[in-house]
Amino acid sequence: MYIFVKNSQLMSVSDNLKKIKSTLPPAVKLVAVSKNHPSEIISEAYRAGQMAFGENKVQELVQKQAQLPADIEWHLIGHLQTNKVKYIAPFIGMIQSVDSLKLLKEINKEALKNNRTINCLLQFHIATEDTKFGLNQEEAELLLQSDDYKSLNNVAICGVMGMATFTDDLVMVRNEFRNLKNIFDSLKAKYFNKNNNFKEISMGMSDDYKIAVEEFSTLVRIGTAVFGERQYV
Numbered sequence: 001m002y003i004f005v006k007n008s009q010l011m012s013v014s015d016n017l018k019k020i021k022s023t024l025p026p027a028v029k030l031v032a033v034s035k036n037h038p039s040e041i042i043s044e045a046y047r048a049g050q051m052a053f054g055e056n057k058v059q060e061l062v063q064k065q066a067q068l069p070a071d072i073e074w075h076l077i078g079h080l081q082t083n084k085v086k087y088i089a090p091f092i093g094m095i096q097s098v099d100s101l102k103l104l105k106e107i108n109k110e111a112l113k114n115n116r117t118i119n120c121l122l123q124f125h126i127a128t129e130d131t132k133f134g135l136n137q138e139e140a141e142l143l144l145q146s147d148d149y150k151s152l153n154n155v156a157i158c159g160v161m162g163m164a165t166f167t168d169d170l171v172m173v174r175n176e177f178r179n180l181k182n183i184f185d186s187l188k189a190k191y192f193n194k195n196n197n198f199k200e201i202s203m204g205m206s207d208d209y210k211i212a213v214e215e216f217s218t219l220v221r222i223g224t225a226v227f228g229e230r231q232y233v
């Protein structure tokens with residue numbers, strides 16, 4: 001059993017999962033963010049019933065996918081370069097970090113080669129702090145209105161994803177989540193009214209998922225609260 005220490009208490013992955021799940025409404029999906037944690041620990045979470053895992057690097061994801069049970073649902077949550085799409089296209093469950101039409105077209109191309117449809121989320125830049133990745137609403141609308149987008153038959157846009165500012169200011173965090181929910185509602189009404197795929201609002205991490213759920217998150221991405229602190233070597 002994988003055990004770590006937090007606030008001088010012993011914690012286990014399966015206890016953590018149980019605890020987090022008990023606080024989530026049943027309709028909110030938990031993606032366990034396993035980046036920088038070894039496959040054995042993912043295995044333990046899997047044996048405890050966790051099926052969806054999130055990784056942010058293609059190379060690490062591909063290695064783990066090969067070592068672990070084939071029915072794991074893998075989510076890519078980090079920035080994706082177009083030249084790496086081909087490595088994950090055969091198996092990826094959802095790409096949460098789509099931030100350009102160019103990337104979406106490449107995902108479509110590789111999905112077609114693999115004779116499948118790949119689920120995607122549009123990533124939005126909602127944080128007040130200056131981070132590199134994510135669309136704003138205007139950019140997303142241009143993407144969704146383009147003829148190029150309309151011709152893509154092997155990608156399914158299933159909703160939106162965003163990360164709040166890394167801050168203790170919980171009012172700011174809440175407002176950023178509200179902003180993402182407003183973007184979701186607006187895009188849903190304008191572009192996905194009759195499309196049942198478009199239903200996910202991916203927001204909330206270890207330190208802010210309770211606020212995210214209050215602000216109508218449908219999918220939380222939780223790493224540290226499940227697996228403990230990440231070791232970067």
Ligand SMILES: *Cc1c(COP(=O)(O)O)cnc(C)c1O
Nearest residue numbers: 033056077205206221222223224
């Ligand atoms: C690492 C990461 C998470 C999980 O963060 P924790 O604070 O460890 O829960 C969630 N989303 C993204 C995009 C990440 O990169």
